[in-house]
Amino acid sequence: MCDNTVNPDNNTPKGLNFVEEEVYNDLQAGKNGGRLNTRFPPEPNGYLHIGHAKAICMDFGVAEKFGGTCNLRFDDTNPVKEDVEYVDAIREDIHWLGFDWGDREYYASDYFPQLFELAVRLIKEGKAYVDDQTSEEIAAQKGTPTQPGIESPYRSRTPEENLDLFLRMNAGEFEEGSRVLRAKIDMASDNMHFRDPIMYRIIKTPHHRTGTTWKVYPMYDFAHGQSDYFEGVTHSICTLEFVPHRPLYNYFVDELADETYRPRQIEFNRLNLTYTVMSKRKLLTLVKEGLVAGWDDPRMPTISGMRRRGFTPASIRKFIDTIGYTRYEALNSVSLLEHAVRDDLNRIATRVMAVLNPLKVTIVNYPEDKEETVTMENNPEDPESGVHEMPFSREIFIERDDFMENPPKKFFRLAPGAEVRLKGAYIIKCEDIVKDADGNITELLCTYDPDTLSGMPGAARKVKGTLHWVSARHAKDAEVRLYDRLFDVENPAAEPDRDFREMLNPDSLRVVEHAKVEPFVVENATPGTKFQFQRVGYFTPDTDSTPETPVFNRTIALKDTWEKVQKNG
Numbered sequence: 372m373c374d375n376t377v378n379p380d381n382n383t384p385k386g387l388n389f390v391e392e393e394v395y396n397d398l399q400a401g402k403n404g405g406r407l408n409t410r411f412p413p414e415p416n417g418y419l420h421i422g423h424a425k426a427i428c429m430d431f432g433v434a435e436k437f438g439g440t441c442n443l444r445f446d447d448t449n450p451v452k453e454d455v456e457y458v459d460a461i462r463e464d465i466h467w468l469g470f471d472w473g474d475r476e477y478y479a480s481d482y483f484p485q486l487f488e489l490a491v492r493l494i495k496e497g498k499a500y501v502d503d504q505t506s507e508e509i510a511a512q513k514g515t516p517t518q519p520g521i522e523s524p525y526r527s528r529t530p531e532e533n534l535d536l537f538l539r540m541n542a543g544e545f546e547e548g549s550r551v552l553r554a555k556i557d558m559a560s561d562n563m564h565f566r567d568p569i570m571y572r573i574i575k576t577p578h579h580r581t582g583t584t585w586k587v588y589p590m591y592d593f594a595h596g597q598s599d600y601f602e603g604v605t606h607s608i609c610t611l612e613f614v615p616h617r618p619l620y621n622y623f624v625d626e627l628a629d630e631t632y633r634p635r636q637i638e639f640n641r642l643n644l645t646y647t648v649m650s651k652r653k654l655l656t657l658v659k660e661g662l663v664a665g666w667d668d669p670r671m672p673t674i675s676g677m678r679r680r681g682f683t684p685a686s687i688r689k690f691i692d693t694i695g696y697t698r699y700e701a702l703n704s705v706s707l708l709e710h711a712v713r714d715d716l717n718r719i720a721t722r723v724m725a726v727l728n729p730l731k732v733t734i735v736n737y738p739e740d741k742e743e744t745v746t747m748e749n750n751p752e753d754p755e756s757g758v759h760e761m762p763f764s765r766e767i768f769i770e771r772d773d774f775m776e777n778p779p780k781k782f783f784r785l786a787p788g789a790e791v792r793l794k795g796a797y798i799i800k801c802e803d804i805v806k807d808a809d810g811n812i813t814e815l816l817c818t819y820d821p822d823t824l825s826g827m828p829g830a831a832r833k834v835k836g837t838l839h840w841v842s843a844r845h846a847k848d849a850e851v852r853l854y855d856r857l858f859d860v861e862n863p864a865a866e867p868d869r870d871f872r873e874m875l876n877p878d879s880l881r882v883v884e885h886a887k888v889e890p891f892v893v894e895n896a897t898p899g900t901k902f903q904f905q906r907v908g909y910f911t912p913d914t915d916s917t918p919e920t921p922v923f924n925r926t927i928a929l930k931d932t933w934e935k936v937q938k939n940g
């Protein structure tokens with residue numbers, strides 16, 4: 372075991388959240404011999420989402436802060452829903468977020484023998500019994516918070532009979548659902564979780580690690596605290612819905628712990644995000660029914676989806692830091708996350724030119740076969756980032772929206788007779804419009820002022836508008852995927868009467884098949900590269916991208932247009 376003892380000092384550090392304060396106080400008090408060991412306990416029944424990232428930042432973060440360690444423990448107690456695909460994805464996502472568990476990778480299934488042994492002991496001591504009722508019957512006897520439950524007719528079985536039945540349950544003699552092992556605590560307890568909670572149920576599906584060794588599997592409440600104990604965890608940090616479970620956590624831990632060491636559960640508020648759902652069950656439904664392209668669909672609130680979309684670990688961590696940890700539930704605005712993403716991408720993204728909806732412009736006074744290169748700054752926010760060259764020629768593409776035949780006042784882009792600067796290149800003037808038989812604009816005829824390139828006498832000449840552009844001859848075709856919120860309802864989870872699938876935003880994905888990008892973009896489209904398509908947004912190559920068919924995801928637009936739309940109705 373590595374040394375995770377913390378040296379106590381007498382000055383409480385400033386700026387701690389309430390969980391960190393609790394941990395700090397325990398360390399100060401010398402609890403558990405001054406050891407700090409947390410754990411992150413995902414169930415491998417789905418991919419991690421941004422809510423899990425909040426738990427990860429807490430579990431690993433507090434350990435880092437006070438020189439402790441954090442275990443990764445897969446809570447693999449239900450073989451029906453779990454899969455190694457999820458185990459691998461979870462590992463990758465935690466690493467990507469920037470955390471490492473070293474060699475401390477554990478599985479609840481590692482403790483099945485010890486848990487079984489404890490169950491046998493509790494049976495022998497008259498603290499657990501086998502119930503032959505169905506789960507429906509058991510649920511019906513639970514009572515309500517104000518009404519005591521009803522004792523099971525099997526509650527007074529002898530330890531011998533209980534032990535015999537439990538061993539036979541595990542030998543596979545009985546059908547799934549025909550019997551459970553329950554703790555014999557108090558059917559009248561104020562805490563519903565104390566009303567003879569189920570400890571074990573029969574499951575015959577093979578387990579991804581233990582195969583067919585076990586036919587009985589522990590319930591969360593019988594596995595979690597004890598697993599913490601077996602592993603040496605000192606602080607078991609989880610979300611608020613486990614507050615009512617805490618007495619039961621302590622009840623089972625009491626069967627094992629002594630005064631020298633005992634794990635302690637502390638709870639904080641879940642992360643809930645607007646315009647999405649966080650339930651793994653719902654996310655799995657979206658995947659299974661093909662309503663998204665997979666767990667890593669860039670619209671998903673999963674870590675893998677956000678990675679594919681182009682979010683950075685730094686921005687996710689910054690966002691989680693901003694919302695903080697409290698003792699009450701709240702709904703967090705996705706705009707805050709997007710703000711953190713923009714902030715980070717603004718610092719690191721390479722500025723390039725791409726035209727999503729191209730309109731051809733011919734510069735009639737520019738020689739037919741002439742080519743020049745202009746120099747573009749890679750990132751004005753980063754003096755180290757350098758420059759790259761971009762080709763210029765007689766035919767270019769500009770954004771269709773950047774031209775209006777009959778512009779309103781204050782339209783500072785291109786219009787008949789108007790002048791604009793082509794970003795990093797010349798000033799051009801629109802002389803004429805070419806239309807097809809249906810009256811659609813197919814081309815603009817412009818002239819350029821040859822004196823206005825950087826370094827020339829007219830370089831400083833000011834015009835109101837600056838447009839992005841690409842050279843038609845040199846531009847590469849690319850597919851561009853534009854994402855919007857996955858749901859068009861702010862809090863889908865708060866609409867219990869509606870099927871969540873009905874609240875999906877039908878326009879959450881828009882595909883632009885033939886965008887035009889400068890060659891540099893395609894040449895540098897390695898996975899994970901962050902671009903700012905100037906005036907358009909932040910983009911990253913999608914995992915579907917190939918050199919022949921480049922595909923880019925829009926991570927986020929440059930500005931939060933959504934907020935404006937909302938405000939203006």
Ligand code: ATP
Nearest residue numbers: 412413414422423425426609610641642643649651
């Ligand atoms: P399940 O319904 O499958 O239990 P879960 O989201 O609780 O789903 P787990 O794999 O059990 O998934 O979660 C692992 C850890 O992540 C737990 O400690 C849990 O408290 C925490 N966690 C899960 N969802 C959130 C969330 N939205 N915000 C913060 N922490 C979360």
Ligand code: MG
Nearest residue numbers: 413414446591
């Ligand atoms: Mg859970």
